[in-house]
Amino acid sequence: MDKVLVAESVRKSYGDVDALSGVSLSVAEGEVFGLIGPNGAGKTTLVRALTGTTDVEGTVSILGSPPESADESRVGLLPQSFSPASRLTARELVSYYAGLYDEARDPEAVLADVGIKGDDADAWYENLSGGQKRRTCVAAALVNDPDVLFLDEPTTGIDPAGRRSLWELLESLADGGTTVFLTSHSMAEVERLSDRVGLLADGELVAVGTPAELVDAHGGDSRLLVETAADPDPAALADSRFRVSTRGVGLVFEGLTPRDIGDAVRALDDAGVSFDSLTWTQPDLEDVYLSLTGESFEARGRSDAGSVAEADSDADSDAHVAEAGGRR
Numbered sequence: 001m002d003k004v005l006v007a008e009s010v011r012k013s014y015g016d017v018d019a020l021s022g023v024s025l026s027v028a029e030g031e032v033f034g035l036i037g038p039n040g041a042g043k044t045t046l047v048r049a050l051t052g053t054t055d056v057e058g059t060v061s062i063l064g065s066p067p068e069s070a071d072e073s074r075v076g077l078l079p080q081s082f083s084p085a086s087r088l089t090a091r092e093l094v095s096y097y098a099g100l101y102d103e104a105r106d107p108e109a110v111l112a113d114v115g116i117k118g119d120d121a122d123a124w125y126e127n128l129s130g131g132q133k134r135r136t137c138v139a140a141a142l143v144n145d146p147d148v149l150f151l152d153e154p155t156t157g158i159d160p161a162g163r164r165s166l167w168e169l170l171e172s173l174a175d176g177g178t179t180v181f182l183t184s185h186s187m188a189e190v191e192r193l194s195d196r197v198g199l200l201a202d203g204e205l206v207a208v209g210t211p212a213e214l215v216d217a218h219g220g221d222s223r224l225l226v227e228t229a230a231d232p233d234p235a236a237l238a239d240s241r242f243r244v245s246t247r248g249v250g251l252v253f254e255g256l257t258p259r260d261i262g263d264a265v266r267a268l269d270d271a272g273v274s275f276d277s278l279t280w281t282q283p284d285l286e287d288v289y290l291s292l293t294g295e296s297f298e299a300r301g302r303s304d305a306g307s308v309a310e311a312d313s314d315a316d317s318d319a320h321v322a323e324a325g326g327r328r
C-alpha cells in the first residue's frame with residue numbers, strides 16, 4: 001500500500017523548547033492514524049510539519065511530494081485554531097472555501113453532513129455556538145473532497161450526539177478510502193476511529209500500534225472498581241484470593257474476569273466492607289495513555305468510579321455491573 005504521509009527524523013525547536021525531537025512515522029493510503037499525547041507534546045507541530053505550514057529539520061512527504069509542492073486540492077486541513085471571517089454565514093464560508101478549488105463538493109451537502117442545517121447555515125459565524133463553529137470548520141476542511149485529511153482536535157466543543165455523528169461521517173470517509181491524520185485528547189474518539197495510534201510525549205513518538213496492540217502491551221489488567229461508603233481498609237481482604245488496593249474513594253480488584261465478580265462481592269461481604277457501586281472495566285487506550293505518560297492511575301480510578309454515567313456513554317468497553325445503593 002502506498003505511503004501517503006512520511007516523516008523521517010523530523011525535528012523542530014522553538015528557542016530552547018524541542019517541540020519535535022526526531023519523529024519518524026508513515027501513514028498508508030486509506031489509513032486512519034490517531035495521534036495522542038499530553039498538552040505541549042508536539043502534536044500540532046507534527047501536523048504543521050506534515051502539512052508544510054512550519055519549517056522543520058528532517059524529511060517530510062505528503063502524497064509522494066514535499067509538502068510545499070503537494071497537490072493542495074487533494075489535502076484537507078482542520079487546524080486546531082481556525083478563525084475564519086466572523087461576518088460570513090456558515091453557508092457563505094463553506095462556499096468561499098469551495099470556490100478556492102476547481103472542483104468541490106456542494107457546500108449545502110457538506111454542511112448537512114456535519115449537521116449544520118436550516119437557520120444555522122444562514123447565521124453569521126460569530127453567532128454560532130462553539131460546537132456549530134467547529135462543525136462549520138470541519139465542513140470547510142471537507143469541501144474539496146480531500147484524499148488526505150488532517151483533523152487537529154476536530155470534536156472539541158461538540159456535544160456528545162454531534163460528536164458521534166461526526167465520528168460516523170469520518171468512518172464513512174475512511175471506508176471510502178480517505179487517509180485521515182487525527183489528533184485528539186478523547187481516547188474514546190481515537191480508539192474508535194483509528195487503525196493505528198501514535199503516542200507523542202515531549203516531542204518523541206514513544207509508542208505506535210493498533211489500539212488493540214497498544215492495550216495488550218501497555219493497558220494492564222481488567223479490574224473491578226468498588227465505590228465504598230467509607231474509607232476502605234484493603235487489609236480486611238488480605239485473606240481473599242484477590243489483588244486489592246485502594247484508589248481514591250474505593251477499592252480496586254485487579255485482574256478480574258466477569259466470572260470472578262460474584263466471588264469478589266462475597267469477599268467484600270465477608271470482610272464487612274460496604275459499597276455503593278461496582279464497575280468492571282477492561283483496559284483501554286486511556287490506560288495506555290496513563291501508563292506511558294506516567295499520569296496517575298488513581299485519577300482514572302476516581303473518575304471511573306465517580307462518573308459511571310459518563311463512562312457508560314463515552315467508553316464502550318466499560319460494563320457497569322451493579323448499583324448496590326442499599327448495601328451499607
Ligand SMILES: Nc1ncnc2c1ncn2[C@@H]1O[C@H](COP(=O)(O)OP(=O)(O)OP(=O)(O)O)[C@@H](O)[C@H]1O
Pocket residue numbers: 014017018019037038039040041042043044045046080
Ligand atoms: N509558535 C510557537 N512558538 C513558540 N513555541 C511554540 C510554538 N508552537 C508550539 N510551541 C511549543 O512547542 C511545544 C509543542 O507544542 P504543540 O502545540 O505542538 O503541542 P500539542 O501536543 O499540540 O499541545 P496541545 O495538546 O496543548 O494542543 C510546546 O512546548 C509549545 O509551547
